Amino acid sequence: MNILMTTADHLMIDRRILQEAQTLVEQGHQVTLLAGFECPQRESYSHNGIKIERFMFDWGDSRFSALARRYNLQPGSSTYNRAWRLFRAWANRVASLNSFEQFILDRMTEYQVDVLHVHDFPMLAPAVELAKMRKVPLIYDAHELYYAQVQLPEATQRKYKKKESRLIKQVDAAITVNPYIAKLMAERYAVTAPHVIMNAAPKVPVASTSLLRERFGLAPDDNILLYQGWISDNRGIERIVEAAANFAANTYLVLVGYGAFEDTLKKLVMERNLGDRVFFYGGVPSDDLHELTCDADLGIIPYHGVDENNYFCSPNKLFEFAVAELPFISNDLPFLHDIVATYGNGLLADLNSAEAIASAVNQLFGDSAKMAALKDGAKKAREAINWDVEGEKLLNIYQRVTG
Template sequence: MQMRSLEVIEMRRVLMLCNDRQIDRRIILQADSLQEAGWQVTILAMPLDEAGAPDDSRVLRIGSASEAAARRENRVLEFYRLVRRYLPMNGWFMRLLKSAAWRFIVDQERFYLNLFLATGRRHLAEVVVAHDLPMLAVGRALAAEFGARLVYDSHELYCEQEFARWQRATWAQIEQRHISACDRVITVNPSIAGELQRRYGLARVSVIHNAERIGPLPPRSNYLHEHFGIAAGQRILLFQGGLSAGRHLGQLVQAMALLKSSDVHLVLLGDGQLAEALQRTVVRLRLQDRVHLHRAVPQARLLSISSAADAGIIPYQPICLNNYYCTPNKLFEFIAAGLPILASDLPELRRLVHDQQIGKVEDLSSVARLAAAIDDLFADRPRLQAWRNTVEQVRQTQSWQCEGEKLKQIYEELR
């Protein structure tokens, strides 16, 4: 492919590569900030399984024909794609099928290269961004062809997720093979930045938190009380996000049966494969009057609904190194909504919740400990209000407005 000099291109262009079907909030916010700074942004992502809400105008989908061609390397993956529509993603059969496909048949790196390269080549850019590890080899290949700068945005410690040992080793090898070719590496918190620097001998990894864009804090609504028929004055503890395995949600529901506080309700806001199982647990424990499930809502409505709660909870457990270092989106969404937070005592959650005095961190590893921590959270009303007052100050600095300015500076240095 013939190279084009950066100097002759008037509009600076960024090509973002995303292997997800639902575009992460982090990617959209980065696109917003770069567009504000004068970049033309294209987000190349996987095709949707079915028609849904219209995409952001900057999002392009690889064609379903490209996906089909990449999957023709094996029949197991194609079979997996079909049956995942009908069987629980976290069920034993789906886990076994996916594991078998990726272990014995698919070369992960080649799979994503086959999937994205042909379409990506049609979108010449001065900067190529690999959003998370599956896109890193694709990003490197395109950046080399374009003569472009390469940015790797590691959304998590990808190769340290709750994978089988062989999967962790394979992804670590891919990361090690390509990360040194990056002009900049970005990640979501200092702990993961330090881990990447140590593992791969990197001089610098920049931190851009998963913050949320904030506006004036709206008056607290009664939406959740009215929606679920909760009496005025009773308190609401909120979990929001995917109802999926590995998030300690079953134990959280069970803990509600042990509370001493009779006026505390739990709302689970989100969708996922565990929704039906959690609802069955609610019925089995006769907690229908205390535990409530709410379907996921569009991002535009999320903060107004979140702000109707009294506190947010993040009960994640250190089941893998990635979880141990987590700073999930909901952490910053709770901050943006002005909520005090109860979180597991993990390094980054301690730094952002305990150290900033916007809530408490505790050992939430058992049902009994969860119940005790929830009771203690709501036992001291003045303390809870003091945390809420502090959140109103902290949200000004832990916001996308601040993180977006850091991002703009990183890209300014790539000019």
């Protein structure tokens, strides 16, 4: 079966996407992943049997190009430029696809497809069009409430929510990342609750490593607090950095990941003279993350509910901590609360100020019995929330969709 996947990811492809594709490849399917349409350059390569294609958006629109040829409009002329402005206004406000979505559809039509599987809202409109054209099943994988991102203007949020509500009714199966977001989508869009496939990590052996300690000159008995993932604002990461000033003498913060906010954090470290307390590892491929995670003593999820996605989060790092048998500390958010209540692998604390973070981290590292109990909970979580379990859910969805 030819499965065509698409995602807007143009920096690093989400581990969830690669795992889903890999699971399908292992079942004998051909998976082509169109990963990013605003990449620095056109690329084509294979990763673990997955054919991956990456594209550069040309800022044009094939529909307008056809019109320009038909009416002999010369590029650069005033008539051409005026027509292009009018066309763009039509595409953005009236047409079912804007120019970027049309570019995605054009690229998608270049491939054979028996099942179409698209990740997140920007891919949904062109996917609905292609599914109609090719008469193939469409699976919509919503990694979040896309419209609810705090950085989007309110008018844009309303527009995206209305559009997603209309389009999701045209898919053959919808998937999302946890029961809370599934419930919200069902209520707000008046649809059957999407299937839930969590962002679980593969259950690989727990590694005995000292990669972080060797990199930063830390001793075996030093305590490492680990943040990993995308480094951006609105995640509370700056509070962890500030908290490091009040960590106990043998406790250090390591950040693994990258993002535009990293430079701001590095400046903060320099201003607060925390260079011997806070270390930046940089970004690593998903396949290399597990060994680094295994060298830490405690993970941290500092999200603090700035929007609904943040409040109802079930981030990749939660599951990467689980398969590494690493306890974590976080704010008391709904899904994280459920995980801690079920497995006992984390501490829910006040992480809304640097002082509170430092106090919670120091108290936990100073309580060996509590740390041992959390470690036992992390071992239980490893057995229950991993990709072996979640991958089977994906295959069951495909079985239902394809008959």
